[in-house]
Amino acid sequence: MSGYRHTVGQRSYDFENLRTLMARATPERAGDLLAGVAAASATERVAAQMALAEVPLRAFLSEVLVPYESDEVTRLIVDTHDTEAFAPVAHLTVGDFRNWLLSDEVDGATLARLAPGLTPEMVAAVSKLMRNQDLILVARKCRVITRFRGTLGEAGRLSTRLQPNHPTDDAAGIAASILDGLLYGSGDAVIGINPASDNLPQVMRLLDMLDGIIERYAIPTQSCILTHVTNTIAAIERGAAVDLVFQSIAGTEAANHGFGIDLAVLGEARDAALSLRRAADFDGHPGDNVMYFETGQGSALSSNAHHGCDQQTIEARAYAVARHFKPLLVNTVVGFIGPEYLFDGKQIIRAGLEDHFCGKLLGLPMGCDVCYTNHAEADQNDMDVLLTLLGVAGCTFVMGIPGSDDIMLNYQTTSFHDALYARKVLGLRPAPEFEAWLQRMQIIAPGEGFRLESGFPGAFRRALGHASEGP
C-alpha cells in the first residue's frame, strides 16, 4: 500500500499516491480544477499539506510522478540526480526541508551547492507548504549568475528584456520601440522579439537588424528572435547572427512533443549556438549561456500531457529541462495563458512567486513575465504587487515594453516605466556592463542611485534625425 493518509478530527483523508497528494496540497488554482486534480475542500487541501510535510525527500527518488519508461524528462531528472549534493538534506522530510531552507544557517553558497541534488518534485513539494513570504525569503538567498555580453543575476540588480514587438515585424516600428526602451534604461537581459511570422527569411532579417543595432551602439546585451528552435537552427546553418536560441519548454515529454521539440533538438541547438562563439570572454572563457527558455503553468494541461499532475509540479519539471542546457535566461510567462489556468490576480501572484522560487532553488537565472490578459480577473494593481514582490525576491529579470501594451501578442506586461519604479523603490540597478554603457551614452546620470538624464543622448541624435525626415 503506497498511499498517504492524514486525519483531521474524526475524518481521515486518503491520497492514492504521491502525484495525487501533491495535487491536493496545491494552493487553489483554476487549471487544477479544470484538470480535476484539485482538493475538493479547503480542509482536504490542508490535510494533504500536512501529509506532504511528513513525506521524506528521499521518497521522490523512488516514487516518480510521471513514468520513467515513457517520459524522457523523468529520465533526465532521475539519471542526472547528484546524490552527493543531495546528502545535506537527504535525511529531511518535506516539512523539515522548509524549516531548513528558512534557517539563518543556510545561505546562498549552501543553496548553490545543493541545487544539483534537488529534483523539481522536491522543490515543488516544499513550495506547497510555503507562504508567499517564505517563497520570497528563500529565493532571495539564491544567487544565480549567467553571462553572455554582460553579467546577469548579481545581488542588487534587476535586469529587463526589451520586448519591441510589432504586429507586422515592421523594422522602423521595432526600432522605435527599441530606442524608446534603451532611453528608459531597458534591455540588459536581452533584446527579444516575438516575430509576427515564423517565415525564415523574415526571422533572419530581424536577427540581422538586432545584430546591427547592438554592434553600432556597442550595447553590452544580446539579441533573440523568439521563433521555433528548428527555425533558429536553420538560421544558424544559413549564417545568421544568432546570440541566444529561444524555445518554449514544458515539464513532460508529451507536452514538449506538443511544442514540436525534444531534449535532443535542444542539445543540437545549443551546440550550434556555441559554435558561433558570439559571447564575450569572462576571465578568459567565453560565456556559455546561449539559451533563452520560456515556461508557464498550464501548458502541459493545454496539450493534455499532464499525467494527472498539478500544473505547478509540471512547471517545476520544466526547470529540469532548462537547467540541463545552462540557459542565460528562463522566463515564466505567468499570466499569459489565461483565466482557465490562473483565474485572477491572486492566483497569478502566487504562481509567479512559486515559479521564481522553484527556478532559483534549482539553480536557474529566473525571470518573470509579470503579465495578464484582458479576460483574466487581474489588472495593473495586481501586476504592481507581483513586480514589487519579485523585486524583493531577487528576480533576475522582468519584461520591458512601451506603456505595458504588447500590440503584437495582445496582452499586458511590465513597462519600461514599471522597471524603473522597481529599481527606484528597491534600490536595484541594471547589469554592471549595461549600467556603465548607460552612463557612457548619457542615458543615466553618473554616481550612486539610478537616475535618468534629462537631455537627449548625442549618440542617437543622428538616428532621430533620419527618423524625422525619412519616408
Place this chain on the structure above:
Amino acid sequence: MNTHDSNASDTIIANPWQALRRFTAARIALGRAGTSLPTAAQLDFQLAHALARDAVHTALDAEALEACLQGAGLETIKVRSAAPDRNVYLQRPDLGRRLSEDSCHALDARVARDAPRPRRDLAFVLADGLSARAVQAHAAALVSATMDLLRGQDWHIGPAAVAHQGRVAIGDEIGARLGAAIVAVLIGERPGLSSPDSLGVYLTHSPRTGCVDSMRNCISNIRPEGLSIPLAAQKLHYLLTESRRRQVSGVALKDESAVERSIGSRTSNFLTAE
C-alpha cells in the same frame, strides 16, 4: 493616446522622440513624471483596459443579431453552450465547446421539422466568444457581404446559429447536427488593449465533435482598424470555394491559398541607417 504631451506641465519630462510614433502603435514616448507614467498616459491606459474588460463581459444581444441576419435572408436559431454563465465560461473552455442539452434538443427539433433533410453546403455560427462586442458590431455585416459574393454560385445555406458562451469548437456540434458540409464560426477574439472589437472566422469542412485546430482555417483581426469587412468577405469566399471544391479545410487548404497577405512592412530602420 495623443493628448498627454501638448499640455505637459513643468513636472512632466516629455520625450523628444515623439516623431517615432508614426512607425508604430506601441505606446512609446509617453514622457515621465519622475520615472513614472504621467497622469494622462496612465488614464489613457485605464480607459483602454476598461473597454477591453467590458468587451469580455458584455452580453450578446442575440435578438438584434437575429434581426440583422433575417434581414439578409437567413433563418436563425438561438443556442447556448454548456457553460451557464460568463464566470464558468472563462474557467471551463471544455464547456464552451459543447452545446447545452436544451440546445441539442432545439437543433434536433429544427432538423426534424425540415425532413427530409435538405442539402446544406454551409452553416454560419455566430458566437460571442471573448468579445460579444466584436460579434455584435461586425458579424452580421460580414455574413451579408459573404452571401453577396456567394450568390449565383449554387450555395445552399442552412440556418444561422447565434450561440451564447460559445468557443470555436461549438460550431462542430452545430454543423454536425444541421448536416452542414462546412461550418463558418464567426467569434469574438480575445480583446487586446487597442482592439476590443476584433472578430475571427474559423472554417471547418465536415464538422463533427472532436475536430482539432489543424482542421480549421482562420481569418483573424477583422475590425475597422484591422482587416476590413469587404476584404474579410473576399478571403472567406475564397476559402469556402476552395474548401467545397477540394472537400477539405485546415492545413491542407492553407498551403495552397493564394491570398497570402503581403505584410508590406519596412525592412530598413533609422537606428542603423547610414
